[in-house]
Structure formats: C-alpha cells, structure tokens
Amino acid sequence: MLQIEEVEFAYGGSQAVAGCSFDVPDRKVTGLIGPNGAGKSTLMEIIAGGLTPSSGRIVFDGTEIQGLGRIRVARLGIIRTFQTPRELTRLPVMENLVFAAPNQIGERPLQSLFRRGRWAAQERELRLKAESLLEWVGLTKLREEPAGSLSGGQRRLLEIARAMMAEPKLLLLDEPSAGVFPAVRKLIAERIREMVERGITVLVVAHNMAFLSDVADDVVVMAQGKVLRRGTLSEVRADESVVAAYLGGGHVGGTS
Amino acid sequence: MLYFIADLLALGAINAIMAVGLNLQYGQAGILNFTYYTFVAIGAYVGAVTTMGHPPVPASEETFILQWSLPWPVALLLAGVVAGVLGLFMVLVVIRRLRSDYLAIVTVSLGFIVWDLITNYVPLFNGANGLFNVPYILNGATASEITYTLEVFGVAMVVLAVCVWVVRSIFRSPYGRVLRAIREDDVVAASFGKATTSSRVWAFVLGCVMAGLAGALLVFYVNAWNPQGFLAEESFILMAAIVIGGPGNYWGAVLGTFVFVELLSEIERYLPNFGNGALVGAGRAVLIGIVLIVVIRFRPDGLIPERWLRWYRVPAGGGQGGPAGFQSPGAPRRRLGWPRVGQRGEI
Amino acid sequence: MNQLAEAVGFGLVDAAVIALAAVGLSLQVSVTNFINFAYGDFMSFGAYVTYAANAAGLNFFPSVAVGAAGTGLLGVVSNWVVFRPLMRRKSRTLILLICTVGLSFIVQNVIVMIWGPNAEHYSVTVGNALHLGPFLFTPGDLILIGVAFTLLLALHLFMQNTKFGTALRATSNNDDLAQACGIDTGRVVMWTWAISGMLCAVAGVGLALETNSLRPTTGFNELFVVFGAIILGGIGRVYGAMLGALVIGILTEISAMFISPVYSGALAFTVVIVVLLLRPQGLLPGRGRSA
Numbered sequence: 001m002l003q004i005e006e007v008e009f010a011y012g013g014s015q016a017v018a019g020c021s022f023d024v025p026d027r028k029v030t031g032l033i034g035p036n037g038a039g040k041s042t043l044m045e046i047i048a049g050g051l052t053p054s055s056g057r058i059v060f061d062g063t064e065i066q067g068l069g070r071i072r073v074a075r076l077g078i079i080r081t082f083q084t085p086r087e088l089t090r091l092p093v094m095e096n097l098v099f100a101a102p103n104q105i106g107e108r109p110l111q112s113l114f115r116r117g118r119w120a121a122q123e124r125e126l127r128l129k130a131e132s133l134l135e136w137v138g139l140t141k142l143r144e145e146p147a148g149s150l151s152g153g154q155r156r157l158l159e160i161a162r163a164m165m166a167e168p169k170l171l172l173l174d175e176p177s178a179g180v181f182p183a184v185r186k187l188i189a190e191r192i193r194e195m196v197e198r199g200i201t202v203l204v205v206a207h208n209m210a211f212l213s214d215v216a217d218d219v220v221v222m223a224q225g226k227v228l229r230r231g232t233l234s235e236v237r238a239d240e241s242v243v244a245a246y247l248g249g250g251h252v253g254g255t256s
Numbered sequence: 257m258l259y260f261i262a263d264l265l266a267l268g269a270i271n272a273i274m275a276v277g278l279n280l281q282y283g284q285a286g287i288l289n290f291t292y293y294t295f296v297a298i299g300a301y302v303g304a305v306t307t308m309g310h311p312p313v314p315a316s317e318e319t320f321i322l323q324w325s326l327p328w329p330v331a332l333l334l335a336g337v338v339a340g341v342l343g344l345f346m347v348l349v350v351i352r353r354l355r356s357d358y359l360a361i362v363t364v365s366l367g368f369i370v371w372d373l374i375t376n377y378v379p380l381f382n383g384a385n386g387l388f389n390v391p392y393i394l395n396g397a398t399a400s401e402i403t404y405t406l407e408v409f410g411v412a413m414v415v416l417a418v419c420v421w422v423v424r425s426i427f428r429s430p431y432g433r434v435l436r437a438i439r440e441d442d443v444v445a446a447s448f449g450k451a452t453t454s455s456r457v458w459a460f461v462l463g464c465v466m467a468g469l470a471g472a473l474l475v476f477y478v479n480a481w482n483p484q485g486f487l488a489e490e491s492f493i494l495m496a497a498i499v500i501g502g503p504g505n506y507w508g509a510v511l512g513t514f515v516f517v518e519l520l521s522e523i524e525r526y527l528p529n530f531g532n533g534a535l536v537g538a539g540r541a542v543l544i545g546i547v548l549i550v551v552i553r554f555r556p557d558g559l560i561p562e563r564w565l566r567w568y569r570v571p572a573g574g575g576q577g578g579p580a581g582f583q584s585p586g587a588p589r590r591r592l593g594w595p596r597v598g599q600r601g602e603i
Numbered sequence: 604m605n606q607l608a609e610a611v612g613f614g615l616v617d618a619a620v621i622a623l624a625a626v627g628l629s630l631q632v633s634v635t636n637f638i639n640f641a642y643g644d645f646m647s648f649g650a651y652v653t654y655a656a657n658a659a660g661l662n663f664f665p666s667v668a669v670g671a672a673g674t675g676l677l678g679v680v681s682n683w684v685v686f687r688p689l690m691r692r693k694s695r696t697l698i699l700l701i702c703t704v705g706l707s708f709i710v711q712n713v714i715v716m717i718w719g720p721n722a723e724h725y726s727v728t729v730g731n732a733l734h735l736g737p738f739l740f741t742p743g744d745l746i747l748i749g750v751a752f753t754l755l756l757a758l759h760l761f762m763q764n765t766k767f768g769t770a771l772r773a774t775s776n777n778d779d780l781a782q783a784c785g786i787d788t789g790r791v792v793m794w795t796w797a798i799s800g801m802l803c804a805v806a807g808v809g810l811a812l813e814t815n816s817l818r819p820t821t822g823f824n825e826l827f828v829v830f831g832a833i834i835l836g837g838i839g840r841v842y843g844a845m846l847g848a849l850v851i852g853i854l855t856e857i858s859a860m861f862i863s864p865v866y867s868g869a870l871a872f873t874v875v876i877v878v879l880l881l882r883p884q885g886l887l888p889g890r891g892r893s894a
Contacts, residue, residue, distance in 0.1 A: 048447060079448065091437070098433070099450075107431050109458040109459075109462075112425060112426055112430060113426070357638045360640075361875075365830075372866060492708065495704075538712035541711070542716070545709035545712070548701070548708075549702055
C-alpha cells in the first residue's frame, strides 16, 4: 500500500528523519512508536504532504507522492487526523463531518450557484451517511453543537468519524488515544479495527501500549529518525535495543 | 424630510451591496481586505469615465479619457468586471503565501499605491480633482431630485437583490462550507483535499465585483468622482460595521453597515455644530472605534452571530435513503463503555 | 555624486527615526505576535504630548521625556483594556488586528479632538545646515541620530545584560515555555508595551522635527514605512528592523533623485510587497528570532 524509502528530512540543522524506510501493508494496522523526538510526527507530516523530504521516496499505490502537497495527497485517498484535534471550532459537528466528504459537486463556486438540484441531492445522501457515522461514534446528540464545545475525547471521536467521511484508502492517525479516558480509548480502538475490516489501511502513532496491543497488527519502532525494529508488539517490547532507545533516548547500534 | 429618507434609502442600498461583498471576503472566506474601498473607487471611476461623453461644459478644464458615452447598464457591468479583474490580479499575487496579518499589510499598501497613482497621474484620472458632471442615469437629467434619488434606490435594490442571492446561495452551499472550513483552519481544509486557494480567490473576486458595482452606482448617484472620497478610512468603517453586525452572516453585515456607515454620517449633519467642524467627525470615528472594541470584547461573533441562521435547507423528499448509510459490521448501537453520551465536558 | 551623498545623509536621518519606531514595533510584535496598526498613532500621540509639555513651558528634552512616558502609559493601558482580555481568550490574529485598527481610529481622533486637525510646530530651532564631509546635516539632525543611536544601544545592552531582558527574549521565543519556567509573562508583556511606546514617542518627535510639522495623521502616514522596515528585517526581529530601517530610509531618499517624490511612497510599498512575496522571512538569513 505505502512504501517509505530512505526518507530524509532536516529541521533547522538537526536531522529529524534520517533515512527511514518501511512498508505499510494493505488492510492492516501498522503502529509507529518511538521515544519523543524520534521523528514520528515529522514522518506523518511528510506522508500527508505537509512537508517535502530532502531525499527519498514515498510510494502510494504505485505512485510517488512525496512533495505533492496536502491537497493532492488527500485526493489520492490519504486522510489524517491531528496530534491535537483540529476540528472546525465554530462549525457544528454535523458540518464538520459533511465537509470532509470528497468530490462534492457544490464545492465549485459556479456549480454551487447554478447546479443547485445536483448538489442538493448529493448533500442529502452525505447527510444520511454523516448521521450514521455520528451514531457510530456516539455523537448523535451533539449534532448541532459547535465542534469547539466538545470535550477532548469527543473531539478524538469526531476526528475519526470525519476521517471516515472522507472515504480514505490509507488513514494516518496521530495519537488518537492521547488524553482520553480508558473507556473511550477502548471505543476508539474498536472503531479502528472496524475500519480495517472495511478495507482501510491504517498507520497509527501512539504511545499507549495497551491501546497499541488492541489495534496494531504490527509495530515499527523509530529512534533518531531511523527505523530501529519492526515486529509484533510483544516481539518489539522484548527487544533490548528498543528498551535502550526508550530509556536512554539515544545511541543504539543496530538498525533494521 | 422626505428627501432625507430617500437619500438614506439610496445610500443604504448602495452601502449594503458593499457590505454583502466585503462580508463574503471577510465573514465567509476570512480574508482581511483593508482596502475594499479601493475597489469601490475603481468601480466608480470606470462607471464614470465610460458613461461620460464630450465635456458637457465646454469651458471646463476637465481632462479625461475614453469619452465613450456608454449606456449606463453596460458601464455598470464593466465597472464590476474591471474591479473583479483587478481583485483577481491582487489576490493571485498575495494569497498563496501570506498569513492573514501580512495580507492585511499588503492590501493596505496596494490601496495606497493605487491611491498615489490616481491622485498624481493627472492625464488618466484628473489627479486629486476627480471627475465632475458624470451623466445622470435614466431620466435623471430632467427629473426632480427626489424622483432621481428613488430611481437610484430602485436600481440599487435590484443589484443588491442579485448580490444577496449570490451570497446566500454560496452561504448555504457546500462551497460556502469549504470557505468557512478554510476560515477556521486552512490546514485541515487542505488535509481533506479541498481547493483552498481557488475557493478563496473566487470569494475575493466576487466580493470585488460587488464593490465595483456599488462604486458605479454611487458615482451615478452623486455625479462626481473624487479620490478623496475613497480613503483607507472608509474601508475600515465598512469593516468595523461588518464586525459589529456579525461577520458570519449577511444580515448582520447589512444591519451593521446601515447603522454605522449611514446613520452616523447622517446624524453628523444634523448635530448642532459645537466646537470646530472637525470635532464631530473625530467624535464619530472615536465612537466607532470604541463600539468596535467593546463588541469584539463582549460579543466576539457580532450582534447577529452566524449560528442564528440555518445554513442548509436541503429540500426533503425523494424517499431514497438507504444505500449511502454507513453501517459497521458490528453492532453500532451498542455503546460500549461509553460514558454519558451527550454531556459536555465530561470525557 | 555630491547629490547622492546628500541623499544618503538625509536617508540616515530618516533611518534613525524609522529605526526607533521599527525596533519598538518589532519588540512588541515579537512578544505579542500580532501587528499593531495603532502604532503610528502612538507616534503622533507621543509627539503631541511632547508638544503640549513644551508649550506649557517645559524645556524641550524634558518634554520629550514626558511624551515618552505618556505614550508608554498609553501602550500599557491599551494592552490592559483591549488586548490582554482578548489574548487570554486566545482570539485569532484577525480579530486582534481589527482591534488595533479600531484603537488607531480612537487615538488619532482623540488627538484631533484635543489639539485640532491643523499642523503644529515645535518651538525649537534645528540650526543651520552644515557640511560634514560629503553630507549635509543640521545640528538637529545630528542630535536626532545621536539620540536614536544611544537609545538603541541602551536597549541592546538592556536586553542582553539584565534579567528582564532575558525574560523578554524567552517570552518572545515561546511564551508558554517561558511561563512554565516561572517567568511572569503578563508583566513582560506589560513592560514591552511600555518600552515600545516610549521608543515610538521619541520616533514621533523625531518625525515631527524632521518634517517640521505635526499633524494628527503624521504618525499614521509613517506607519507603512515602519512596516516596510520590519518586513524587510523579518517581522518580530529587532536587529533586522534596524537594518530594514536603514535600507528603507536611504532607498526612499535616493529614489527621490530619479523619480518624482510624490511616488516615493508608492515605491516604498512596492519594495515591501516584493520582499514580502519573495522572502517573507525578511532579508536576514535564518529563522531564529533575535530579540
């Protein structure tokens, strides 16, 4: 699905991502972990098109996508959530969802004026779909509330529903379980598994090991901008070099 | 008194066109354009210079170009088009790279450049003196003052109706939603594949077209064009009116404009002339500034907030539900350990 | 050649005034993270307070001190009344920007209400112009340059060597972090408004002296030149602002030799826009802010 090949990126002198390569297999949840400053978020940003790597390739479904920019990457079907939820604060929850749907006819200025019938029909369908997604994440009652008034956990759920609304092929989740209660975390994990059953590929950055063991098929460990280890969560946790990287935050010999 | 009301109505309708246009730019698309009046001025200039024929007063020292004597509806449309094209040019230069505050500086700077050119380049614009004897439209040359005022009011209302229709349609359409999404967070909008640049460019250009139309109507009404009437200050008063009225919706904008641009300037005429003449104008400006800051402080969404209007009125019916509904393979209605759905601030 | 040197000389005087204002504004922008459209009117306000103190019988230099103190106070008060509540609410830059324009309206027109719309003059003589090498300066010009240089040097030493200066630089880099480190950022912001107000008052006085007239719009009209300087230097970068001031000052004076001076404003704006489009981070290399 997604191949990351020797990606490098430097931030003001320091090498945030230093020759990082791994695959994200189709219809699987791949976890991305590593100590703070390992380059996980930077890598996510690069995949999402927000940053252009200084070298290396990112191949999605056979096309190179590095440096395409957010918009074109999103249109290829790569949708992301944000480390701190970024809902559209003053828009109601419902609008936050419907907005995300791709290929809306009424989004073009002229079509919005002169093709009312066509976009109105599409809009009805999108609202039904949004309605069922709201139910899926348990936010139905908050439909008309401005998204800015939601709590942290509700925002995470809204982000997941919004990402689903966009009909992604590959979903990039950045810390979807950070700062929420265990019960909500379980719910989020369950929803992510359901997405995979629907044929979506997921790459998820997370710190919480319980959460990862619930969702991830496979884990990639990053340290110092490189891939340190790859395997199932239990394999990885047993690996000494990974433990050392977490404890020392630093210099570990072998990369894989 | 009757004339006073008619004058108020005519100017009110023209100002409302500007308000609707600026509101599309600021309220919907979130583009801070501090030089909106420059586009009004351009529209006014085009409207004036294309309708003017040979100098009606042979002895006048006016110098101006074209002398096309176009019929006024054509001139009106031309004014809108020219303002729109210049808006397009300006927005294409700046919008891609700039943060909102840089954009504000650039718009003001561009406004000053245009103003500098207009006041100093005499052959084309007749410098700071402006243009006089712009032809009346309709039967204005023969009609009484009050009839003419009402006629202009009528024309302005038609133009206003078209502009409101456009803005309202955008407001309620998915395009309006994309604009609001960009306004809230352009990174999110881009992350969902929305055309952030072209959406904003369109909104900006449409707003400028409306400015041009309003400018042309204004010049038809007052029959003269003078760069002194189009200072940065006017742009700001208009902007203040919109922020006070409620930037998220067009009624707030129209209301704000009517109260602040209209009434305040009219009242000024009828106030007893205490102190020196400048005092009243200054007092008005201070008042506008204070009201603006107080409103932003205590009612940040303006007097009529966005939420008061329903965005979508998608007609019901058709009876085709089903296929688009998203059902997860599990049991979606089971709320697994989900504490207190619907309560805010708990989770 | 001689003409060119003279133009450079005039440019230096311009630059001294612009630099004071640009550094003051840059300081404020670096800490508060929004651009202040009322800054030009703060300049006028300082110049008018100085004028009033001078007219009331005070000597000129003490009057300038009064004007500076008054404008510093104005900055602190407007922060307290207008901006602090909005900053606490995490208002968007757009809203703060509009508020600064509202403030500009208020200050400018309060000046009109108090002192009237007509031009005033300081009752000081700047002395006869004298040649200094290739340059042509009046003693007033020299004093102006000297004062500007001294103030900026003092500011530099203050920023580098005092505890408060360190706190200020920390706040401008990252105010959340600074707060977490126990810096009272509210107090830093307040003093920033005070210092930037004082600098801009002196700049306003210099401007009025240089053009030999003081109107309520004097400061506002100069504002965009000041913007030009801080954009050239990179917004929020204090030393960059000094460089930008020098470039803008000399550029406008030299350009006046070749094209009609009525277009020199337009030229300055054009330069600003081009720089903003090509190098939005300013002329100096690097992204880091210096304070």
